[in-house]
Amino acid sequence: MTMPSTDPSGLSPADVERLRSDTPASRTTHHLNNAGSALPPRVVVDTVVEHLRREEEIGGYEAHAEAQDRVDAVYTSLARLVGGAPDEIALSTSATDSWLRAFLSVPLREGDRILVSQAEYASNVLAIMSVAGRTGATVVAVPDDADGVLDVDALRDLLDERVRVVAVTHAPSHNGLINPAEAVGATLRASGSDAWYLLDACQSVGQVPIDVRDLGADFVSATGRKFLRGPRGTGFLWTSERARELEPALLDLHAARWTDESAYELAPGATRYETWEKSYAALLGLGAAADYALELGLDVAQRRISWLAELVRSRVSELPGVTVNDRGRTRTGIATFSVEGRDARDVAQGIVSAGVNVSYSPREYAVRDFDAQGIAGQVRVSPHVFTVEEDLDALVEALEGVL
Numbered sequence: 001m002t003m004p005s006t007d008p009s010g011l012s013p014a015d016v017e018r019l020r021s022d023t024p025a026s027r028t029t030h031h032l033n034n035a036g037s038a039l040p041p042r043v044v045v046d047t048v049v050e051h052l053r054r055e056e057e058i059g060g061y062e063a064h065a066e067a068q069d070r071v072d073a074v075y076t077s078l079a080r081l082v083g084g085a086p087d088e089i090a091l092s093t094s095a096t097d098s099w100l101r102a103f104l105s106v107p108l109r110e111g112d113r114i115l116v117s118q119a120e121y122a123s124n125v126l127a128i129m130s131v132a133g134r135t136g137a138t139v140v141a142v143p144d145d146a147d148g149v150l151d152v153d154a155l156r157d158l159l160d161e162r163v164r165v166v167a168v169t170h171a172p173s174h175n176g177l178i179n180p181a182e183a184v185g186a187t188l189r190a191s192g193s194d195a196w197y198l199l200d201a202c203q204s205v206g207q208v209p210i211d212v213r214d215l216g217a218d219f220v221s222a223t224g225r226k227f228l229r230g231p232r233g234t235g236f237l238w239t240s241e242r243a244r245e246l247e248p249a250l251l252d253l254h255a256a257r258w259t260d261e262s263a264y265e266l267a268p269g270a271t272r273y274e275t276w277e278k279s280y281a282a283l284l285g286l287g288a289a290a291d292y293a294l295e296l297g298l299d300v301a302q303r304r305i306s307w308l309a310e311l312v313r314s315r316v317s318e319l320p321g322v323t324v325n326d327r328g329r330t331r332t333g334i335a336t337f338s339v340e341g342r343d344a345r346d347v348a349q350g351i352v353s354a355g356v357n358v359s360y361s362p363r364e365y366a367v368r369d370f371d372a373q374g375i376a377g378q379v380r381v382s383p384h385v386f387t388v389e390e391d392l393d394a395l396v397e398a399l400e401g402v403l
């Protein structure tokens, strides 16, 4: 398995072979859809299955009790992954679940303003529009700068006492750009704004080193199944100190304790953003995925994944009619392109039919951004650390066959 020698990750060919051995499906598929749902390492699947077996053997609550130390360790692993503390983490079922638990808890009223990044993910924007419609708050998109990422100067100009929420998607689903999340936090702090800063890190957690101490966000939402390589149906939310003093919109007997006929106490820490029932099998798998990513190193993962995505961009852009749509100063492992005169859905379908897993990003995932760029839809290719040159060869061959 020979990769071009310019891989900047520091991983040797033997290291990459080990990553592939850890990922059995990397031998049998060309999986370039890790921004959709990544191939999990074997340890993640084993962890999930073993816990399900234990539930079968001794009962669900009993298996949970038996695994309590390992469940606690999941919080520690996720906290390490984002540079926070275990009691700052709430477990959830997806990035959207995490994000909604945060956003719906922020009190809003008529006249408030919600600032959103141009590339904000559809599910966030839909909730924002719905809440704005009900409360009388208004939604304003922060323009992008010349590099196509959130313009921090424009954000600064928009900040005033009416701004209650700033929602930024760190790494969009539909573009390889990465928004300047730390500069957004620094700008909010410097301006003295008390707006709630929600960072959607769904596509960045697992492929980019993240340190919440540098971000200055109030909430950071993430999912398990994407670049982190955890099981489906898992996610988490990091919460700031003031977020952990806010009353969440959703309360159950896990997030709060019913103390008297008409009184309750909120759970301490980020637990207040959780609900009782969870798939402990899946969450233990999420912890295993976090441990796996930490052991490899997020800086190593970022260098390899972004290098592979850059190779994808350079190789597909040599083909006739192909335009790469990615913007930004630094780029993620998401490579996107359109083909002149062709419906991107058909192109993506053709590549998939040829045995290469890619995905189609429709306009509805980020209407504001697609319309601003004049793009109707596009093909998305997302390699991971276990991707090798043969996968990219297969992609190019499949694309050539479709053109």
Ligand SMILES: Cc1ncc(COP(=O)(O)O)c(C=O)c1O
Pocket (backbone or CB within 6 Å): 035, 093, 094, 095, 096, 097, 121, 123, 169, 171, 172, 173, 174, 200, 202, 203, 222, 223, 224, 235
């Ligand atoms: C940037 C971004 N945010 C949020 C989501 C939603 O994630 P989930 O499906 O885990 O709720 C996605 C999914 O593709 C995404 O790409």
